[in-house]
Amino acid sequence: MDARAAKLQRFYKLTADDAVALVNAGLSHPKEIKKATDKQIRDVIGEVVKVRKAKK
Amino acid sequence: MYDRERGTFPGAEGVWGIQGTSRGAHTRSADSRVMYVQPWHVNAFDGGNTGENPEEPFLTVTAALARTRDHTGDVILIGPSGDWQYGDGGELPGINETVVVNTHGVSIIGAGGVLGSYWHPAVAADFCITVNGLDVTIANICFTGARTAGSGIMAQWNGGATGQWADNLAVYNCFFDGAIDIGIQMNFVWYPIISGCYFAEGVTFGIYQDPADGAILGARIHDNFFKDVVTSAISIEGEGCDIFQNYFFVIEAEAGAAATDRMIDLVNGSANLVHHNTMSCLLGAGAGAYDDCNTESGTDSWNQNYCIDGPTVARPL
Numbered sequence: 286m287d288a289r290a291a292k293l294q295r296f297y298k299l300t301a302d303d304a305v306a307l308v309n310a311g312l313s314h315p316k317e318i319k320k321a322t323d324k325q326i327r328d329v330i331g332e333v334v335k336v337r338k339a340k341k
Numbered sequence: 342m343y344d345r346e347r348g349t350f351p352g353a354e355g356v357w358g359i360q361g362t363s364r365g366a367h368t369r370s371a372d373s374r375v376m377y378v379q380p381w382h383v384n385a386f387d388g389g390n391t392g393e394n395p396e397e398p399f400l401t402v403t404a405a406l407a408r409t410r411d412h413t414g415d416v417i418l419i420g421p422s423g424d425w426q427y428g429d430g431g432e433l434p435g436i437n438e439t440v441v442v443n444t445h446g447v448s449i450i451g452a453g454g455v456l457g458s459y460w461h462p463a464v465a466a467d468f469c470i471t472v473n474g475l476d477v478t479i480a481n482i483c484f485t486g487a488r489t490a491g492s493g494i495m496a497q498w499n500g501g502a503t504g505q506w507a508d509n510l511a512v513y514n515c516f517f518d519g520a521i522d523i524g525i526q527m528n529f530v531w532y533p534i535i536s537g538c539y540f541a542e543g544v545t546f547g548i549y550q551d552p553a554d555g556a557i558l559g560a561r562i563h564d565n566f567f568k569d570v571v572t573s574a575i576s577i578e579g580e581g582c583d584i585f586q587n588y589f590f591v592i593e594a595e596a597g598a599a600a601t602d603r604m605i606d607l608v609n610g611s612a613n614l615v616h617h618n619t620m621s622c623l624l625g626a627g628a629g630a631y632d633d634c635n636t637e638s639g640t641d642s643w644n645q646n647y648c649i650d651g652p653t654v655a656r657p658l
Contacts, residue, residue, distance in 0.1 A: 288504020291531070296558070314498055315529060315555035 289313040303330040369495070372413055376405040379420035381433040382389045395420075402440050402449070407442040412476075421453020426462070426518065435459030439467045439491075443505065446475045453480035456539075459483045462491030464524070470540060472507045473499040480513040486520030493517050495633035497528035508532055519543025527577070529555025542569035549579040554612060560591040563587060573602050579638070580609040587618045594622035594629040595649070603634050610638035619647045632657045 286294070286305055294304035296315065310329045312318050318326065323333045329335070349388040359425045376392035378399045379385055381413050381653040387404035390397060399405045402417060409415040424435030434533070439462050442449070451458030460482050462469045465608045469484055472494065484493040493515070496507035510533040519541040526549045528534060540547035556578040566588045567574035574589055584605065603622055607613050615637070626632040631648050635657035 287382075290504070292504065292506065292531075314500070316553055317552060 293318075297336045299330070299335060303335065306330055307336075345604045350555075355543055374408060374410075374413070374415045375418060376408060376416070378402050378436070378437065380403050381422060383419070390558060402436055404437050405440060406440060406444065406447070408550070409479075411445040411474075414446055414448070415444065416448045416450060417450045418450050419458040419460070421594070422454075422459050424459035424485070425454070425456075425483075425503045426485055430641045436462070436469075437459045437461055437463050437468060437488075437574065441473065442477055443473050444477075446489075446588075447474065449469040449482070449633050450478070451483070452484060454481075456483040457481040457514065459485055461485045461488045463489065464491065465489050467524070468492045468523075470494045472496040472510055473505040474507065475505070476509045477507065478511040478513070478594040479515065480511070481515065483516040483518070484521050484524070485518045486522065487518060490520050490522065492523040492526065493521050494525045495523075496525070496530045496533065506530065510534070511536075514603040515539075515549070517541060517544050522546075523549050527554075527557050528552065530557055530560075532559040533561075535560065536564050538565045540565065540570050540574065542629045543571065545571045545608050546576055547574040547627045548577060550571070552578065552609070555578050557582065559587050560584075564591070566590075567604070571582050573606050574604050576602065576606040577610065579607045579613045582607075582610070584613060584615045585617050589618065589634070591629075591634065592621075594620070596621065597627065598627045598642065600629040600634050601612075607638045607641060608636045611621055611640045613638060613641040615644065616639055616644040622648050622652055623650050624648045626658060631655075 286301055290304040290316045293307055294301055304328050312321055318336050326333050342448040343527045374393060377395045380400050381481045382398050384397045385400045387400045390399055392399040392405050405417045414606050422435035423429050423433035460469050480593050496510045499505045508531045512525055512532055512535045514537040524540050524544050524547045559578045560582040562584045563586045568590050569592055589604040591600045591603045622634045623630045637643060641656055644654050
């Protein structure tokens with residue numbers, strides 16, 4: 286796992302497989318994950334909630 | 342007694358004894374290079390220079406950075422100059438560059454001036470220093486936009502496959518003058534330490550993270566003074582940050598006029614500890630009061646912050 290996936294894994298508390306899948310899909314930074322649509326994320330890791338943190 | 346040198350590794354030598362640089366992670370190794378930069382020095386040159394002789398310093402920080410190596414504790418010392426904006430017009434010029442630091446573990450230390458060694462951006466609206474490397478220390482630099490308006494430090498993920506994140510950045514004892522736009526901006530930086538800095542009246546954001554960028558985790562931000570920062574002194578999506586013993590003066594807040602988020606804005610973050618800060622505002626929710634000047638994340642702990650009319654243990658609503 287490269288450093289980008291490792292950081293995403295820890296930041297969002299993802300599984301290693303999910304983190305690697307996001308990086309491979311071009312979503313290697315929270316900035317890109319925030320901009321991605323729910324469908325894009327769901328297609329990669331199944332559930333949107335894994336990377337959508339609760340907002341105030 | 343409160344000791345500002347928190348995080349210091351006991352017994353570790355600092356750089357020439359400069360306060361704030363004596364961290365264990367930055368202790369020099371036997372192989373460390375100490376390189377000097379002083380643009381006005383009569384014997385200064387870049388091409389073919391090692392920069393390791395103070396009597397033949399580099400002309401530019403760029404040349405010094407080219408000789409740094411990852412994780413060797415290399416140090417770039419920037420000499421004094423006459424570049425203070427109210428001085429002699431820069432007859433002895435300071436640093437006039439925009440540089441990118443990709444070397445892990447390098448320290449850029451100003452060795453001149455009470456406010457630090459003077460540095461202004463070479464390119465208008467650009468950052469003086471962009472940090473991509475890990476474990477980088479920047480200390481004792483006076484960032485000035487008086488000659489060319491721009492910003493101070495940008496620490497960021499560089500988008501590459503190598504995973505450079507600018508984590509563990511340390512910024513000590515730097516001064517950001519009123520013509521600087523953003524003092525320190527960060528993007529997905531973890532565990533930075535920002536201590537002893539002065540953000541002058543006119544700075545737009547003191548410590549800033551673009552809401553579209555990655556959150557800042559585990560920052561320790563302490564002992565900084567924010568004087569009438571225009572938009573927000575600290576505006577980050579902080580996660581588990583410790584923000585303490587900072588000083589905020591906002592003239593509008595002091596006078597009871599609106600000052601929304603002019604001090605600390607942690608919206609969308611989580612679990613930050615914000616304590617023992619001194620703020621020029623009244624308690625409560627009125628215009629320019631504690632709740633107006635600050636925004637918490639929803640899961641923070643705000644303890645014993647001092648307002649004009651007393652301390653509070655409440656989170657700003």
